[in-house]
Amino acid sequence: MVCVALLSNPKSTGNRQTLPRVRSYCASNPDIFHYEVEHVDQIGRALQTIARVDPAVIVINGGDGTVQAALTELYQGEHFHGRVPPIAVLPNGKTNLIALDLGIHGDPIKALARIVEIAKAGVGDHVVARELIALSDGQVGSRPVLGMFLGGAGLADYILYCRNQIYPLGLSNGLSHFLTALAVLASVMFGLRARFLPPSTRPVRISLIREGQLVGRFSVLIVTTLERLLLGSRPGESQRGNMKLMAVDQTGPALLRLFWASLFRRMGKGKMQGIHLEQGDTIRIEGDRSSVILDGELFQAAEGRPIVLRSTEPVPFLRLAA
Template sequence: MRPRGLARGGLGFPGAGWMNLVAILSNTKSTSNARFMPALRRFIAQRPGIFHVETRDVGEISQALGLFADARPAVIVINGGDGTIQATISALINERPFGDAAPPPLAVLPSGKTNMIAWDLGMRRRPEKELARLYEIARAGAIGDYCMARPLIGMDLGAGAPPVYGMFFGAAGIVSGIQYCREKIFPRRIPNGVAHLYALGMLAGAALLLRADSPRSPVRTAPMRINLRGGGIIDGQFFIVMATTLERILMGIRPHAPAHGGPIKFSCVEHRPMAVLRAVVAMAMGRYGKHGLSGMHVRSGDLIRVHTREAVTLDGELFHAASDAPITLRGHEGLAFVRMPA
């Protein structure tokens, strides 16, 4: 029986072993995705060799991956925001729907509001245009020519639950920025790129003019302790805390970090006016994390523990640590992703 809330598209359900099958997982509840779905559905309905599953709830992603495991596609295309990608890769690693076999390569359409992961993988056109490129590559049997291994971050909240996997962890002002965008900017239907630039400018301005504990500041950060294996302990109040395996993040910023420590590139900026100013200038000049700056800490590693009671984010979704347990970030060897040429 088909699970409730799942819909099959294309020309029916192709049987297992279909050569170069393209499997597509769509999150129809993604707010940005709603405007792209009609064009995607038209594309899918006109082409053979596509197995399309639409989910209306994150809990249905595991069921969808189980269907894909039976169909054995050449590629799984994720059509949703960064949170959908995070839920999908977490289910692939924790639940192992493909058993002992490696899951197919993952391709990511730019269908969300932030699209950091999609953009980092070269997916920068409208979703239906990127899907068309993927479809032709898959039909030619050439998906393997575009694959790359991308390490991941496994986040353990200390509650005994399986880790959550993603590519971008943030705390302090990053969480404030996400909340500000959701509450103040996105409802105005401002273009995403403009919204992110506006939020960064607003938060940086507040950090330059207001104290970290000021009730007027949108960036109110509590003291935090960060323990990096091989990189020491950092205590303080921070404007930005982030750890990522992406090569580029918002607005094309490239997070530099030493290459020898591990797959996770970590940086934090102290919540002091001059430290924030130096960091913003470094971002604007494409040098963020490349050179040592007073008030900025840059490391790379494979194990980081963050002691905080404040909310944190992994790929845009917000989380809290369990009780007083630290949040543990571990480097994971990752999965295969499709990276498209620009």
């Protein structure tokens, strides 16, 4: 049995520099079965082939879109007949949130070597369960898209602003994110409006089944099944459901409270005006052209066409730290 099956997308941004090293490492390591795809449409066939070699671990090496497509196909494709091996994600792309949640960071070759080491010794102590977010339009028979991190409302607008206005400048990721944060603060804190600043957010209605509604304009909307939300916050353990939600009102004071609470690790310690922490197993997002981004891919709600999020059954993932 092959220890590790590696699924790579050569066209992802991170792989433009690292893939030659990955190829060289795999060529010299018989414990790795390396399969490359050039488009997400090829992932289904890739996983059919990977299932035949029966790996102990599946590693995804690509950007956010590759990870999302692979998770969707792994969960719904039945290639492994209900026995999906633990999944690992190499640090790649712009955010790496899933990789960070699993303790996988730094140099991708070193991470891959550690994954091979764990696979050869036995993965039992390193397997963790994570639910996925299933995004659909709520209609019977519609095929959902699966992921683990969703940004919506103002956050989706800011991500798109960074992607379309700042990344093309060719700056580093860190500097790009810093400039985006400054632009967001200028537009939210001081009410500045200009073509080179992020747009004003649209009203949105968020419904948590059995838990009520949130209605308004939000500068931050996050839904995730990762162990922690961004900024280290955790909703209360007594709440229902597996999807964690954080919504921050689009006001200067609410953003300041978010900043100070995250800086001093007070998120989730108590209620804060303008910051909503919830948890649920079904969430509806409604609004006129309200955008959400699930693991890097854009989706949009419209009047009469809400976005519906449901948590899936647990899926095995590989965490580097036992």
